Amino acid sequence: MDLTRIQNLSLSYISSFALRCAVDLDISGRIQAYGRPMPLNELARSIPIPPEKDSMLGRLMTLLVNQGIFVQSEAGYLLTPASGLLQTEGSNVGAYVRLVTDAEVIKIWGRLSEVFKESGEVSLFEKVFDGKQLWEFAKEKPEYGKLFGEAMASLSNSLMRGLVASYPHIFDGLNNLVDVGGGTGAAVKIIAEAFPKLRCTVFDLPHVVAKALESNSFDVVGGDMFEKIPPADAIFLKNVLHDWGMKIVFGYLSDAKKQLNPVKMVARSLLSTSS
Numbered sequence: 466m467d468l469t470r471i472q473n474l475s476l477s478y479i480s481s482f483a484l485r486c487a488v489d490l491d492i493s494g495r496i497q498a499y500g501r502p503m504p505l506n507e508l509a510r511s512i513p514i515p516p517e518k519d520s521m522l523g524r525l526m527t528l529l530v531n532q533g534i535f536v537q538s539e540a541g542y543l544l545t546p547a548s549g550l551l552q553t554e555g556s557n558v559g560a561y562v563r564l565v566t567d568a569e570v571i572k573i574w575g576r577l578s579e580v581f582k583e584s585g586e587v588s589l590f591e592k593v594f595d596g597k598q599l600w601e602f603a604k605e606k607p608e609y610g611k612l613f614g615e616a617m618a619s620l621s622n623s624l625m626r627g628l629v630a631s632y633p634h635i636f637d638g639l640n641n642l643v644d645v646g647g648g649t650g651a652a653v654k655i656i657a658e659a660f661p662k663l664r665c666t667v668f669d670l671p672h673v674v675a676k677a678l679e680s681n682s683f684d685v686v687g688g689d690m691f692e693k694i695p696p697a698d699a700i701f702l703k704n705v706l707h708d709w710g711m712k713i714v715f716g717y718l719s720d721a722k723k724q725l726n727p728v729k730m731v732a733r734s735l736l737s738t739s740s
């Protein structure tokens with residue numbers, strides 16, 4: 466039992482890459498397009514793969530069925546709500562899967578133990594990428610930056626409609642709001658559309674907001690959140706604070722509070738709503 470636990474945990478990255486493989490082969494899209502339970506050979510021919518790889522595809526599917534990504538009936542494979550997320554128009558979380566399994570970035574985890582051996586607050590990412598933060602890396606590698614934007618937007622599109630419908634009261638009494646570290650504006654767009662009287666702004670690094678979604682429903686401002694943020698009744702922070710150490714976060718929130726005074730709202734912070 467203990468040996469199995471160690472083996473399973475050591476090999477658990479295979480599940481991540483099996484999911485990545487399903488995204489790359491668009492297995493969800495093929496099953497959805499088939500419109501009924503899809504037998505293995507039909508799936509194989511639709512990709513298409515050489516017939517000698519069919520049994521390997523079958524093993525991949527078995528793993529993904531065991532992980533709850535697909536369902537297998539006697540007639541063939543079907544989508545689950547999870548694999549449906551890889552299909553939903555405008556919020557295909559396949560971009561997120563590709564981002565977090567990116568071959569160049571994922572190598573940092575092989576060096577995790579090194580950060581424990583050194584003093585100071587250098588992150589694992591900075592250590593592996595010669596002192597660069599993820600944001601600088603994404604700026605220098607536009608392909609990765611684009612994928613990052615798509616991945617974040619896909620999560621926001623999946624989450625935010627539910628959030629504004631279920632928790633409208635968190636926006637009560639606000640005239641304006643700024644989404645700090647809001648990426649290309651996917652979250653703020655949904656807020657602005659749900660509450661048309663609320664003036665919304667997306668704020669992020671200049672090269673990120675340069676790619677902001679085209680929309681008349683919100684304003685776009687570029688800058689460094691550690692220097693200055695646009696004045697607003699409230700700041701919205703989603704999936705941002707977890708990127709920084711606690712010292713930085715508390716310092717930041719207290720500075721933001723000073724910047725927002727004497728406005729009645731301070732900050733209704735949503736810390737990593739996706740986790």
Ligand SMILES: C[S@@+](CC[C@H](N)C(=O)[O-])C[C@H]1O[C@@H](n2cnc3c(N)ncnc32)[C@H](O)[C@@H]1O
Pocket residue numbers: 600617618620621645646647648649652668669670673688689690691702703704705708
């Ligand atoms: C994990 S992403 C979250 C994006 C968005 N809030 C969401 O939930 O999809 C963190 C964001 O913080 C932004 N960011 C990092 N450092 C920043 C800074 N100094 N000033 C403004 N934005 C920053 C990044 O560019 C990125 O868009």
